[in-house]
Amino acid sequence: xxxxxxxxxxEAAMTLVPLMGLCVLGCMAVVAAPLxxxxxxxxxxxxxxxxxxxxxxxxxxxxxxxxxxxxxxxxLERGATGPILPLAGLTAVGLVALHPWLAVRWCIPLGLPRxxxxxxxxxxxxxxxxxxxxGVLAGVLAQLRRPVDPRMHAWLSxxxxxxxxxxAGLVAxxxxxxxxxxxxxxxxxxxxxxxxxxDLCPPMARRIALDWLCADAVRDGDWARVLSLTEDHPALSPxxxxxxxxxxxHRGQSxxxxxxxxxxxxxxxxxxTFGLVRGAVASPAHLCELELGPVELADxxxxxxxxxxPAPSEALALYVExxxxxxxxxxxxxxxxxxxxWDRAMDDFGxxxxxxxxxxxxxxxxxxxKVMAQLHRDVWEDLAQLLAESGVPPEAAGGGVTARRAxxxxxxxxxxxxxxVGATVDGPRPAHATVEHVVSQWLAWLKVxxxxxxxxxxxxxxxxxxxxxxVELHLRQLMAWLxxxxxxxxxxxxxxxxxxxxxxRVHDEASAAYHRHNVALVI
Amino acid sequence: MPSSNATLPSSATSSRSVARIADNxxxxxxxxxxxxxxxxxxxxxxxxxxxxxxxxxxxxxxxxLGPRPRTAGAVRVARARLxxxxxxxxxxxxxxxPARGPAAPNLDDAxxxxxxxxxxxxxx
Numbered sequence: 001x002x003x004x005x006x007x008x009x010x011e012a013a014m015t016l017v018p019l020m021g022l023c024v025l026g027c028m029a030v031v032a033a034p035l036x037x038x039x040x041x042x043x044x045x046x047x048x049x050x051x052x053x054x055x056x057x058x059x060x061x062x063x064x065x066x067x068x069x070x071x072x073x074x075x076l077e078r079g080a081t082g083p084i085l086p087l088a089g090l091t092a093v094g095l096v097a098l099h100p101w102l103a104v105r106w107c108i109p110l111g112l113p114r115x116x117x118x119x120x121x122x123x124x125x126x127x128x129x130x131x132x133x134x135g136v137l138a139g140v141l142a143q144l145r146r147p148v149d150p151r152m153h154a155w156l157s158x159x160x161x162x163x164x165x166x167x168a169g170l171v172a173x174x175x176x177x178x179x180x181x182x183x184x185x186x187x188x189x190x191x192x193x194x195x196x197x198x199d200l201c202p203p204m205a206r207r208i209a210l211d212w213l214c215a216d217a218v219r220d221g222d223w224a225r226v227l228s229l230t231e232d233h234p235a236l237s238p239x240x241x242x243x244x245x246x247x248x249x250h251r252g253q254s255x256x257x258x259x260x261x262x263x264x265x266x267x268x269x270x271x272x273t274f275g276l277v278r279g280a281v282a283s284p285a286h287l288c289e290l291e292l293g294p295v296e297l298a299d300x301x302x303x304x305x306x307x308x309x310p311a312p313s314e315a316l317a318l319y320v321e322x323x324x325x326x327x328x329x330x331x332x333x334x335x336x337x338x339x340x341x342w343d344r345a346m347d348d349f350g351x352x353x354x355x356x357x358x359x360x361x362x363x364x365x366x367x368x369x370k371v372m373a374q375l376h377r378d379v380w381e382d383l384a385q386l387l388a389e390s391g392v393p394p395e396a397a398g399g400g401v402t403a404r405r406a407x408x409x410x411x412x413x414x415x416x417x418x419x420x421v422g423a424t425v426d427g428p429r430p431a432h433a434t435v436e437h438v439v440s441q442w443l444a445w446l447k448v449x450x451x452x453x454x455x456x457x458x459x460x461x462x463x464x465x466x467x468x469x470x471v472e473l474h475l476r477q478l479m480a481w482l483x484x485x486x487x488x489x490x491x492x493x494x495x496x497x498x499x500x501x502x503x504x505r506v507h508d509e510a511s512a513a514y515h516r517h518n519v520a521l522v523i
Numbered sequence: 524m525p526s527s528n529a530t531l532p533s534s535a536t537s538s539r540s541v542a543r544i545a546d547n548x549x550x551x552x553x554x555x556x557x558x559x560x561x562x563x564x565x566x567x568x569x570x571x572x573x574x575x576x577x578x579x580x581x582x583x584x585x586x587x588l589g590p591r592p593r594t595a596g597a598v599r600v601a602r603a604r605l606x607x608x609x610x611x612x613x614x615x616x617x618x619x620x621p622a623r624g625p626a627a628p629n630l631d632d633a634x635x636x637x638x639x640x641x642x643x644x645x646x647x
Contacts, residue, residue, distance in 0.1 A: 313619060
C-alpha cells in the first residue's frame with residue numbers, strides 16, 4: 001500500500017515538473033516577445049492598435065498551447081489516451097481561428113476567394129496592420145488563380161468597401177483594377193504604397209505589390225524597370241531573384257549563364273519560366289542589333305541631324321531626335337542643340353527666301369514674315385513642352401531667342417496646366433463616400449503630384465513656390481475631407497506629409513507649420 | 524515617302540509635337556510638296572474609297588516616327604489643310620523632317636506577355 005502511494009506520488013511529481021516547466025517557458029515567451037512598451041507609443045495610434053491585436057493573439061496562442069499541454073498531461077496521468085485526439089483537434093481549430101493565415105495560404109493556390117475572405121476576416125498575421133484590406137487582398141490573390149469571373153470581381157470590390165483604405169486595401173484595389181484590365185491604374189495604386197505610413201501597410205502587401213509591379217515590367221520587357229524595382233531589396237523571393245538575374249542578363253550586367261540557371265532552379269513554377277530563361281540566354285536584349293532604316297531618295301534631300309545641311313533640315317532632324325529620344329541620356333544637350341539650330345534656321349536668308357517664294361507661289365493670304373512667325377511660335381511652344389517632359393531645366397537650353405521664348409511659354413503654360421489638373425481633385429465630396437470615390441480621389445492626387453514633380457524638376461525656386469501654392473490650395477481641401485468626413489486618416493496623412501516636405505523645400509513657413517501639425521496627429 | 528523603323532519610347536513626348544510630324548498632311552496622303560491641288564484631291568478621294576472598301580494597303584502610312592494607322596477622318600483633315608495655302612506652307616516645312624536613322628531596340632523580343640504565370644497568376 002505504502003509502495004503504491006509512493007509510486008503515485010513519484011508519477012505526480014514527474015508530471016508536475018514538465019507542467020511547471022512549460023508554464024515557465026510560456027511566461028518567458030510572453031516576456032521575451034519583442035513588443036515595445038505600450039507607454040512609448042500613443043495608445044490610439046495604428047501601431048498601438050496593431051500591437052494590441054498581435055499581443056492578444058500571442059497570449060491566446062500561448063494559452064491554447066498551455067491548455068493542450070495540461071490536458072495531455074492530465075489525461076496521461078489518469079492513464080486515458082482517448083481525450084488527447086479531440087483535444088488536439090480542438091486546439092488546432094482554435095489556432096486556425098487565431099491565425100487564419102494557416103488555412104488561407106492554402107485557399108489562395110486552390111482558388112477559393114470567398115473562403116479566403118471569410119477566414120481572413122478573423123484577422124491575425126499577416127494582416128495585423130490592415131485586417132479589412134488584408135482579407136480582400138487574400139480573396140483577390142485567390143481570384144487571380146481562377147478564370148476571369150466578373151461576378152467574383154464585383155463581390156470582392158464590394159468587400160473592399162468596409163473600413164478605411166490602408167496598405168493591403170490599396171493593393172487589393174490595384175489588383176482588382178488590373179483584373180479589370182486597367183494596368184495603368186493598378187500601377188499607380190501599387191506604386192503609391194510607398195506614400196503610406198509603414199504602420200498602415202502590412203509587409204506582405206508590399207511584397208505582393210512588388211511582385212505585381214515586377215510581373216508588369218517583365219510583361220513589357222522593361223528589364224531596366226525590373227532592375228530598379230528589385231535592386232537594394234533586402235529579401236527577394238526566389239521568383240524575384242530569377243527576374244533580377246534575367247534583368248541583369250538582358251541589360252548586359254552579367255553574362256554568365258550559371259547564376260541565371262541557378263536562380264531558375266531555386267524559383268517555383270520552373271516549367272513556366274523555362275522558355276523565358278532559354279530566350280534570355282539565346283538572345284539577350286542588349287545584343288539586339290540596331291536596325292538602320294533604308295535611305296530613300298525623295299524629292300528633296302533629307303539629311304541626318306549630324307550632317308547639317310540647308311536650313312531648316314538640321315533643326316527638323318534634331319526635332320525628330322528630341323521626340324524619339326525623349327528624356328534619354330543627353331537630353332539637355334539635345335534640347336540646347338535643337339534651340340540653337342532653330343535660331344540659325346529662323347535667321348537663315350536662304351530659308352526665309354525660300355518661304356517667301358513659296359508663299360507667293362501658293363498665294364498665301366498672309367505674308368512670308370507671318371508664316372515664319374507662326375513657325376517660330378510652334379517651335380518654341382513644342383520646345384517648352386519637350387523641356388518639361390524630358391526634365392531639362394530651361395536654362396540648359398541656352399540663351400538664344402528660341403530657348404528664351406520656350407522658357408517663358410513653359411512657365412506660363414505649365415502653371416495653367418497645373419491649375420487645370422489641380423482642379424480635378426475638387427470633385428464632389430460626399431460625407432459618405434464609397435471606396436471607389438476615395439480611390440478616384442487618391443488617383444487624382446497622384447496625378448497632380450506627378451504633374452507638379454515634372455514641373456519641379458525643371459523649375460526655378462520662384463516657379464516651384466508658385467506651383468506649390470496652386471496644388472496646396474486644392475490638396476489641403478482634399479486632405480481635410482479625407483480626414484474629417486471619410487475617416488481616411490492614412491491617406492490624408494500621406495498627402496499632408498508630402499505637402500510638408502514640399503512646403504519646406506519652397507520655404508513656405510506658414511504652410512509647413514500647418515502640415516507639420518497635421519502630420520503629428522495620431523493616425 | 525520616307526520610311527523608318529523608329530519607334531517612340533514610352534517616355535516619348537507630347538502628343539502635339541508628335542502629331543506635328545506624324546499627322547503631317549503630306550504623310551497622311553502619301554504625297555510630296557510637289558503635289559498640286561488636283562493631285563491632292565484625287566489621291567484623297569482614292570484613299571477614302573480604298574478605306575471604305577477595307578483595302579489593307581490604305582490602312583496605314585509611313586512617317587518619320589514610324590507607320591501610323593490611316594483613317595478617313597485623317598484623310599479629310601489632311602485634304603482640308605492642303606486646300607488652305609496658309610496651312611499648306613506650314614505642312615510643307617514640317618514635311619521635310621527626316622526619318623530617324625537607327626531604330627530603338629525592339630523591346631518586344633524581350634517582353635513576356637505571360638509573366639503572371641511565374642507567380643502562378645492567370646493572364647490579366
